[in-house]
Amino acid sequence: MTVAVIQFGGSNCDRDSVQALEEIGVEAELVWHEDGLPEDVDGVMLPGGFSYGDYLRAGAMAGRSPIMEEVKTAAEDGTPVLGVCNGAQIGCESSLTPGAFTTNESARFQCEHVYLRVENADTPWTRAYDEGEVIELPIAHGEGRYEIADDRLEELEADDRVLFTYCDADGTVTPEANPNGSKHAVAGITGDRGDHVAVMMPHPERVALADLGHTQGQGVLEGFET
Amino acid sequence: MTEFTATVTVTLKHGVLDPEAETTQQALERLGFELQDLRSADRFEIDLDADSADDAAERAEEMAERLLANPTIHDYEVTVSET
Numbered sequence: 064m065t066v067a068v069i070q071f072g073g074s075n076c077d078r079d080s081v082q083a084l085e086e087i088g089v090e091a092e093l094v095w096h097e098d099g100l101p102e103d104v105d106g107v108m109l110p111g112g113f114s115y116g117d118y119l120r121a122g123a124m125a126g127r128s129p130i131m132e133e134v135k136t137a138a139e140d141g142t143p144v145l146g147v148c149n150g151a152q153i154g155c156e157s158s159l160t161p162g163a164f165t166t167n168e169s170a171r172f173q174c175e176h177v178y179l180r181v182e183n184a185d186t187p188w189t190r191a192y193d194e195g196e197v198i199e200l201p202i203a204h205g206e207g208r209y210e211i212a213d214d215r216l217e218e219l220e221a222d223d224r225v226l227f228t229y230c231d232a233d234g235t236v237t238p239e240a241n242p243n244g245s246k247h248a249v250a251g252i253t254g255d256r257g258d259h260v261a262v263m264m265p266h267p268e269r270v271a272l273a274d275l276g277h278t279q280g281q282g283v284l285e286g287f288e289t
Numbered sequence: 290m291t292e293f294t295a296t297v298t299v300t301l302k303h304g305v306l307d308p309e310a311e312t313t314q315q316a317l318e319r320l321g322f323e324l325q326d327l328r329s330a331d332r333f334e335i336d337l338d339a340d341s342a343d344d345a346a347e348r349a350e351e352m353a354e355r356l357l358a359n360p361t362i363h364d365y366e367v368t369v370s371e372t
Contacts, residue, residue, distance in 0.1 A: 120359060127356060156359065163361040170308035210305060210362050244306065 066106035066287050067094040069134070071125045076111035076148065076268060083271035083280070084108070089287045096125070100133040106143045106287040107134050109150025111203070111266060121164065121206040122149060126156025135159060143187060143259045143287055148204055151251070151262035160254045160262045161219065162211035164204075168244025172205035177242050179227040179250055179265060180234045186258040188251075189226055191282025197234045198227075198279050200265035202242060207264040209245035209252075216246055226251035226261055261286070290338040292372040295349035299331040299358045299365045333357055342369045 066084055068091055070077045077093055084091035091108070094101060115124035125131070131153070138144045138159060146154035154160045167173055176199055184194040192198065211219075219225060228248040231240040241248045243264075251263025267280030301307050307329055314327040335352065339345035349367045358365040 119357070123356065123359070155361075161361075163359050165305075165362055166308050168306060168308055170312045208306070208308075212361075244308075 064105050064287060064289055065090040065092060065103060066108050067092060067100060067104040068108045068110055069094050069096055069130060070110075071096050071112070071114035071128070073114045073116055074110050074112035074149065076266065080108050080110045080147070080268045083268035084284055084287065086272055087281050087284055087288070089284065096128055096130040099130055100137060104137075104142070105289075107137060107145075108287075109134075109144070109146035109153050110268075111148030111150060114149055114153065117206070120152075120156065122152030122154075122156040125149075125153045131157045131159075138254065138256050138260050141257070141259060144254070144261075145188065145283070145286060146262035147266055147268065148202075148207075148264055151264050152206060154254070154260075154262035159256075159260055160252055161215060162209055162249075162252065164207050164264060165210050166206050167204070167208050167242075172203075173207075173242055174201070174203040175242065176201050177250075177265060178230050178232055178234075178240065180230040180236065182225045182228055183223045185223070186226060186253060186261065187286035188258075188261045188283050191285050195234060197230060197232065198282075199270075200267055200280055201269050202265050204243070204264055207243040207245070209249040209264075211246060213246075216249070219252060220247070224253045224258070225249055226253060227263060227265070290340060293337055293339050293342060293345035293369050294372050295335045295337060295345050295367055295369045297333040297335065297349055297353045297357050297365055297367050299333070299353065299363050300328065302362055302364050305362050331357075336372060342371070345369045
């Protein structure tokens with residue numbers, strides 16, 4: 064399993080992602096977006112950052128870059144794809160995943176630790192956890208408020224496509240525990256092509272190195288293990 | 290071919306929260322202005338050569354569909370004038 068971590072101009076979690084993947088024994092390589100997707104990769108990670116300076120909308124330009132067509136084709140063929148933070152915005156802008164991540168309710172950039180409740184533990188990205196388990200990961204975004212039509216969100220919930228919701232330390236979803244005003248407190252969802260495609264705003268790769276003391280994010284990255 | 294300017298105005302769909310507009314409204318109110326509501330929009334002015342105004346509008350609409358607007362949260366409007 065070699066995971067391509069795609070670099071766009073302005074990506075800044077790319078090397079962290081490679082290091083976090085290697086920490087759990089998953090081979091990872093940086094791929095500059097203009098070079099296209101290597102043929103031998105069997106996983107794709109869209110890392111966080113500020114691709115194209117967040118111009119127009121976060122993820123709008125990168126989401127329409129040529130490599131994303133290749134990523135979509137790979138996703139159709141069953142290649143696991145994970146988008147984190149700016150990667151999540153790119154995932155939604157490219158229609159890999161439904162909905163949009165837009166300006167935080169606070170209208171501010173927020174960098175803080177949040178609690179997440181695992182809503183569906185039956186996906187590659189969450190099988191390391193139990194349903195209802197509370198994990199703590201950091202967020203760092205200005206445009207992370209999940210927005211989608213109400214009826215579409217109800218469909219996603221009915222189909223068990225919500226991975227994580229923002230909650231308090233006890234696992235209760237409250238308005239106070241929702242850092243950005245996301246609809247129904249959604250922090251991560253799976254793609255239209257199956258649960259091997261997923262996006263999330265919180266950063267699992269920032270809580271994945273044993274040397275730094277906490278490794279709770281490793282479970283998400285283990286979705287790349289076959 | 291004629292030179293046209295197509296103006297694409299992108300607005301948030303009704304009901305979608307606009308935190309920037311709310312913050313702007315609060316700032317105006319702090320300055321003493323009285324207002325009931327405020328909505329923000331993005332405007333793009335696109336100069337292009339086209340056979341007709343309809344052709345220019347069609348191309349600008351495609352630009353809005355494919356990049357300038359996000360259909361999940363946005364509505365857009367296109368107007369065309371001769372440059």
